[in-house]
Amino acid sequence: MPFSDFKGYENTTRVLQRIAARRSFHSAYLFHGPSQVGKRRIAQAFAMAIFCQSGREGDFCGECSACRRMLSGAYPDYHLIEPDGAFIKIEQTREMIADAAVYPHESPRKIFVLDPAERMRAEAANSLLKVLEEPFEFAIFILITANPNAILPTIDSRCQKVRFTPLPTDLLAAQLQEQYELDSEAAATLARLAGGRPGLCEQLAKGNFLDERDVVIETLAAIGQNRDLEVFRVSQGLRGGRDAAIRFFQLLIPVLRDAALLKESGAERQLFNLDRSREIAEATRGFSADELLRAWEDAIACTANLYVFNANVQAQIERVLLHLCPVEEIQSP
Numbered sequence: 001m002p003f004s005d006f007k008g009y010e011n012t013t014r015v016l017q018r019i020a021a022r023r024s025f026h027s028a029y030l031f032h033g034p035s036q037v038g039k040r041r042i043a044q045a046f047a048m049a050i051f052c053q054s055g056r057e058g059d060f061c062g063e064c065s066a067c068r069r070m071l072s073g074a075y076p077d078y079h080l081i082e083p084d085g086a087f088i089k090i091e092q093t094r095e096m097i098a099d100a101a102v103y104p105h106e107s108p109r110k111i112f113v114l115d116p117a118e119r120m121r122a123e124a125a126n127s128l129l130k131v132l133e134e135p136f137e138f139a140i141f142i143l144i145t146a147n148p149n150a151i152l153p154t155i156d157s158r159c160q161k162v163r164f165t166p167l168p169t170d171l172l173a174a175q176l177q178e179q180y181e182l183d184s185e186a187a188a189t190l191a192r193l194a195g196g197r198p199g200l201c202e203q204l205a206k207g208n209f210l211d212e213r214d215v216v217i218e219t220l221a222a223i224g225q226n227r228d229l230e231v232f233r234v235s236q237g238l239r240g241g242r243d244a245a246i247r248f249f250q251l252l253i254p255v256l257r258d259a260a261l262l263k264e265s266g267a268e269r270q271l272f273n274l275d276r277s278r279e280i281a282e283a284t285r286g287f288s289a290d291e292l293l294r295a296w297e298d299a300i301a302c303t304a305n306l307y308v309f310n311a312n313v314q315a316q317i318e319r320v321l322l323h324l325c326p327v328e329e330i331q332s333p
Contacts, residue, residue, distance in 0.1 A: 001062030003049070007175070008167035009042060015162065016042070020049040021058025025109065026160040027135035028143065030117075033164025035146040036199030040080075040115050042164070043142045044070065047078050047111045050140075066106070076105040081114045086309055088114060093124040097131055100139035110139050117143035118150035119308060125152050132158040166196025180205045185275060192272040193254050204250060216251045217276060220259070220324075221283035228325040235317040242306055245313040249303045249320070255280055256296035263289035287324055295323035 003013040019025065031039040045060065048070050052060035060067055069075040081088060081096055096112055104110045114120065120128065128141070132155060143159060145151060151159075173191040175198075176182050182190065182205070190209060194200040223230045238244055254272040259280050261270060268277050284292060299320045305311035 001067070002056070002059045003045060006038075006042065006045065008171045009038065009164075012042060012162060012164060013045070016046045017049065017058040019058075020046065025050075025140050027139065028132050028141040028155075028159040029162055030148065030151065030156065030159035031142060031144045031162045031164060032148040033146065034166060034195070034197055036194075036197040036203075037164050037166055038198050039144045039164050040113070043113050043115075043144060044078075046142070047075075047113075050109055050111065051075060051077065051107045077107045077110045079110070079112045081112060083116075083119045086119065088117075088120040088124050090121060090123040090127060093120065093127045097127060100131065100136050100141075104138055108138060111142065112139065113142045113144065115144035116147075117145045118147050125155060129155050129158075167198060169196050172196055172198060172201060176201060176205065186210060189273065189275055192274070193251070195254075195272075200250065203247070209251070212247070213251045213255070213273070213276070214279075216248065216255055217279050217283050220255065220280075220287075223321060223324050224283065224286040228322065231318055231321040231325055234321060235314045238313065238317060242310065242313055245317060246303060246306050248317070249299050249306075252320070253296060253299045253303070256292050256299060259284040259287070260289050260292040260296060263287075263292060291324050295320050298323060 003017055006013055031043055033039060048060040048062070048067050049056075049058060051066040051070060053064040053066050054061035062068075062071070066075060070078060079096065079099065081092055084092060100110060100112060114128075129152065131139075132141070143151065143155070148156065148161075169188070169191040172194070173184070173187040176187040176190055177184060180187075190201055190204055193209075193213075194204060219230075219234055223234075238248060240247075255276075258271045258273050258277070261267065262277065262281050263284075268274060271277055273280060302311070302316040302320050305316055306313070
């Protein structure tokens with residue numbers, strides 16, 4: 001399981017392999033790029049290349065004791081720090097820093113991964129900054145973010161940047177066919193819907209995403225007929241809480257984008273839902289391009305609200321869909 005097994009990440013893994021081979025590390029790295037594009041997986045692979053006992057130069061075997069324990073989540077010098085609730089809190093960073101000050105158990109290095117790093121509270125970020133200003137000799141911090149602008153500039157300036165981009169959709173589609181036994185058209189559609197992001201592909205592939213997408217299109221058609229009454233029916237009838245709402249938005253966002261593109265240009269070649277272009281055009285014929293674009297933009301923001309702030313599900317659904325229910329102007333007699 002070397003770096004070469006990570007198809008589509010070659011530009012990134014070559015950089016990390018050179019760093020691991022030199023054995024000269026920065027105190028902090030900032031892995032940035034779209035959400036669900038594989039940043040955490042590559043961070044773990046980078047750590048394995050540092051910890052691996054096989055002697056491979058800048059790479060890892062996946063079979064030695066260190067690699068096996070990394071894969072099982074039991075390696076003592078690797079630590080993943082995630083939000084406790086909505087945020088990474090000061091208590092978590094204090095515990096991390098106290099651990100970072102202690103010499104490693106087995107490896108010459110200790111590695112701490114903060115994901116997502118932009119969710120550090122201000123006091124937590126400031127405590128990390130103090131360490132980066134006077135770093136420990138053997139501690140490496142990997143900050144993972146989809147929003148690098150949300151990282152403190154003073155922390156950002158002390159990190160070596162590693163940029164991630166979406167995978168080519170044809171490569172991702174081929175992987176989906178092999179992993180989930182999808183036919184070529186379904187795999188290509190899913191890869192486009194996910195925008196080349198493997199993590200989102202995995203989420204959407206669970207269950208029957210094609211049928212769920214058709215329900216989303218039918219929902220837009222129903223809103224076009226009944227407007228605000230249908231919006232409230234959808235928001236109150238969605239079962240499954242936060243996870244169901246996130247999945248609904250993950251399917252709704254590309255449909256709204258495609259509908260707006262069809263309104264503006266009628267061109268189909270840039271559509272994510274190419275196989276449903278006619279159905280989308282029909283379902284959204286009563287909406288203007290501006291209404292669709294406002295709903296699309298707010299759906300992206302509301303998805304982030306559900307992820308980061310655990311916002312009220314019904315309120316987020318209604319907030320987005322009500323963009324498709326403009327208030328009628330009252331004309332003076």
